[in-house]
Amino acid sequence: MSRTVRAELPIRFVVAAIALCVLSFSPGLKLHAADSGVQVQLNTKNAGPRAVESLTERGILRDYRFAWTSMAQALESNTVDPLAGAFSGDAKQWLSQTVAGQQKSGLSRRYLDQNHQLEVVFYAPEGDVMELHDTSQYQLQIRDGNTIIHDEHVVVHYVVLMTPGADRWAIRQLQAVPQF
């Protein structure tokens, strides 16, 4: 009996190690790891004229967090691929322009330790558009090549328009303002 156990132990160890390696390089785990750096709290108490459904609330939380994760990835790695799905319309356009500008000038941005206090201020009667206010805090790092030229903890107020797609909410407008 004990011999069998001894024989199984290395096999289990190898299987666990392989599984760990596979998971470590899987996109799903990377997304989760990146997601964990983005904290989002959503307040729907002042939403109107339509009340936010609980399913929608969960969707907004999930998709807004995903959008900021995607944006951070895009602006750090200077690729537009992460923006697909999470952003549309004008927001996607200026983010793509930002990435193109960074590629040209050799700059990159990092959004670290993100915290977003999100509040729904308008939810259309037919549920086809939502306006939110986001008081976000993060550590913003600007790099020129490998040199950090700016590193600051910032508080930024964003006015956000989100619209529902087939399976998720996308950010159409992301506009910083001095205050709400």
Place this chain on the structure above:
Amino acid sequence: MSRLLQLCAVLCATGSFAGLCSAQDFHVPDSAVAGEEASISTTGSGKAIFYLLGPGVSRKTDITLGGEVQLAPQDLRNAGDYLAIVCLGTCHSESFYVSASKPADLTFLVHPSRVPVALADAVSGVAFPFDQYRNLVLATENVNFRLTAKDVPLWSRSVRTQNGVAWFRTGSGKSAGPVQVTASLDDLKTPRAMQQVASDPCNLRITGQRTPKGILVQTEPVHDCAGNVVPDGTMVTFTATGSAGMGTVDAPIKQGVARAQMEAPGPTTISVASGVVMGNEIRVGAQP
């Protein structure tokens, strides 16, 4: 040149050649408007690197301190927060906001595209003013909503935008037909088309008579309670109850009337319904 300045920046940052580097100071605009030129004044002397980062812009240029850095309209097209950084020895940064310009476009969403007449709170619309660069205009504006049918005004309301959005909700009119829903702001006007259709049938009445093949039953012209003709294709259900049992026939309205041929040799009672609306009952005698 940039590499040289970066080297200078590193050397100055470490304090190795602090005497060579002139202190830099600069002032960003107190307020800037999207798509308008702006400038950043600098003090000091010597060459430096200037960075401008904002929504849609990531610019890096060499500048001479002591002069003004011109920000072109295309650099400030997107409203939002901008960061200006000047590096010489150390890097200094200042942030400023660019606000949206005046409204140049009005995004207008209207629901539904087809609506039954005389239905309370059935029509809603949402309008967002944007400037010419597609920035949401957050300053308060008056948006006029208007419903017209064949140039006859049905309803209108002026609504002030709040957080860059204005909206309305109202009931549908009494007459079937096309309705134009318009949102306007100063010279901007965004029309949307909506179709008002008849509501549920009202006073659904049938007549019937025996024919050699059975009973021919048909409705009178089907109208809703406001007198609008119920659209063709609306289904009407005829139900015949007699000694042989019960049978139903679904028939669509064609040219305002629904017809059905029913087989029932004995005395028969026929009733009619469309959706949740019940009509009259008729009794037809047995086949001679």
